[in-house]
Amino acid sequence: MNEKMLPPIAIELTKSPKARPPADKLGFGKYYTDHMFIMDYDTDRGWHEPRIVPYQPITLDPSAKVFHYGQTVFEGLKAYPTADGRILLFRPRKNAERLNRSNERLSMPTLDEEIVLEGLKQLVKIDRDWIPNEPGTSLYIRPFVIATESALGVAPSREYKFMIILSPVGMYYAGGMKPISIFVESKYVRAVEGGVGTAKTAGNYAASLKAQEEAARLGCDQVLWLDGVQRKYVEEVGSMNVFFRIGDKVVTPALNGSFLAGVTRDSVIQMLRHWEVPLEERAITIDEIVQAYREGRLTEIFGTGTAAVISPVGELCWHGERMKVGNGSAGELSARIYDTLTGIQTGKLEDPFDWTIAIDGAE
C-alpha cells in the first residue's frame, strides 16, 4: 500500500451492461468491457478528475493534436484469473514506468504511477466478471494518453486525456503455440537510435504496417526488424522482443535505444538467469544467425510480448530463402518458459520473483 494521498476516483456505474462475448469469439482487442478509466490534463490544473465511467465514445475537435501530430503513448498488460478466484496483474508497475518514459520522449506530461495503478486496479475490479477463464484467455488492459488540444501549430499539446480500457482476449495466436514464420526486413525501417523506437507510441506502429503487409503477401506472419543504420543488427519482431538459442546459449539483442524494452523480455531474462541458462544480451547480426543456422547450431527462436507471452518461431525468411528452425512445434526451452511464465501469471506456479499483484490484496 502506498502512503501518498491519492485523489479519490469518482465512479459512475453503467445502467446498461453489455452482453458478454462468447469465449471462442474473443480474438484480440475486439470487445470492450462495461467501464473505462479517464483523467484529464491541462497546463493550469495538471492531471485532474480521475474517474471510472461507462465505456463510451469520446468527442474531440477535428483539430485535436492527436489527429495531426501523433502525440499519443500507450501500454499493454494483462489481468489473469487464478483457479481459486483471485485476479493477478503481472508486473504492472513496469508498465506504468514505461508509460512515463514514453510520455517524456513525446514531450507529454508524466502521470503519477500510483494513480495509474490504482485506476487500473479499481477498473479491473469493477469489470471482473468480464475476465474470461478458458485456458489462454485473459483480460487485456490498454492504458493510453492522447493529446486533445485544438490547435494546429506544431508544438506539444496543452491538454491530454489519459484513459484505460479493458478487452477480454482469447489466445493471441488462433492456432495456439504453433510456431510462426518471420520475414527479415531489409527494405523498411521501424526506428533508429535518436528516434522514438524505445517509446510505445502510435507512430512506430503506423510505420510498421507496410512491411507487415508485404511480409504477409509472402506468406510470413511477422516482420523481424534490423537496425536502421547498418541494416544488419537484429532488433525486434512486430510487437515482440526476440531470443535465439544458439548452441548451448541463449542470445537476445541488448537494449540499444531503438527498440522497446519489453516487460516479458526482462522477465524471460531473469528467469533464464535463475535457471542458470547461459544468456547473452548483446548486438547480434543477422549474418551470425544465418551462419548458426547453416551450422545446425540455431535450435530455437522465440518472441516475447504481453499479447502472446511466448511465440515460437519456426521459420526465418531471408533473401528469398526459408530457413526452418526446430521441428514444427514449440522448442523445448520456449515451451518451458511459456509454461513457467503463464503458470506464474495465473497463480498456478509459485512466483519466486514477486511479479504478480493480486487485484484486491496488498502488493
Add this chain to the structure above:
Amino acid sequence: MNEKMLPPIAIELTKSPKARPPADKLGFGKYYTDHMFIMDYDTDRGWHEPRIVPYQPITLDPSAKVFHYGQTVFEGLKAYPTADGRILLFRPRKNAERLNRSNERLSMPTLDEEIVLEGLKQLVKIDRDWIPNEPGTSLYIRPFVIATESALGVAPSREYKFMIILSPVGMYYAGGMKPISIFVESKYVRAVEGGVGTAKTAGNYAASLKAQEEAARLGCDQVLWLDGVQRKYVEEVGSMNVFFRIGDKVVTPALNGSFLAGVTRDSVIQMLRHWEVPLEERAITIDEIVQAYREGRLTEIFGTGTAAVISPVGELCWHGERMKVGNGSAGELSARIYDTLTGIQTGKLEDPFDWTIAIDGAE
C-alpha cells in the same frame, strides 16, 4: 474541368455562424471556419458520402486505431484572396498527390484526387467570408485522414474518415520576415531512409517535439535535422525544406527518401531555374556548410514551406557555436523569392508557371 463523374457532395449549412476572429489575433491554426468536409471509408463501400457540414466535434470509440497505432496522414495548403476579389489556391493538385503518397506509405486507402480538390474548392467557397485579407494572412486548408476502426490488433484499419478543415491564419512568424535561428540537431533523429520521413504523417511530428523543446531552451527557433544514418547530411528544418546560398550558387538537399518533398521547395527550384540562378540539388554535409561559413561564402539560408512560405535563417547553432548568416534581415535572394512567390499566390504578379487555380473558375 475533369470528365469523371464525381459523387455529389451533400451540403448542410450551419444555422449558427460563428463570430469572425479579429485579424490581429489570428496566429496559426487557432480558429476554424463554420464548415468542414467529411467523407467515410470502409472496406465494403470504399470512400462514400462526401459532405460538407457545420464544423463540429467528431465522436470516436476509445479503441479507434488512430489513438493507438497512428494511422493518420495530412496535408497543408492555403487559399489566398486577390485584390480583385477572387480566391486562389496554390498548386493544390500537388497536395492531393502527396496525400495519396502518404496514404500508400501508411497502408491507408488512397483518395480520388478529383474529389479531394472538389471538396476543398466547395468548402472554401462556402466559407469564403472567413478568408482574411490583411497582408500576409490567408486561409490555411488542412485535409487529413484518420483510422477509425475500433480494434486493438496491430493491422491496417478497415475504416477511415477523410476531413478538410479551414483556419484563417495570420503571418506565420509574428515578427514578420525577421530571420530565425536554427539549431543543428545531433542527438535526436526525425526519420531515416526506409521509414516514413517522406510521408506527411503524425508520428514524424510527434518524434520532433523533444528536439524542438530542447532547441527552444537554448534560444533557437527551429531544428535543422541531419540524416539518421551518418548524422552529417542536412535534411530539413522543422516544417520546412532548406536552401543555402554559397558563393554564386544555391544548394538544397536532394530528395533522398527520408524527408518531405515540399511543394514550396519544388516551386522555389522551378523559380530559380527560371531565373537562371545556378542551383544544385544534392547531398550536403553540415561540415560543408560550416566551412562555407568560415570562408565567408555562406551568404543566405532560408526555409521553404506552406505556413511561412519563405523563412530567412539568420543564425545556425552548432556544437555550442552561434554562426551568424546575413546582416539580421532577410537576404536579397530570400526576399526576392518571397515577394515573387507571394505575389503569384495572391494574384499580384503574373503566374508564368500556371501554379494558381481560381476557386470558382476553371483550372
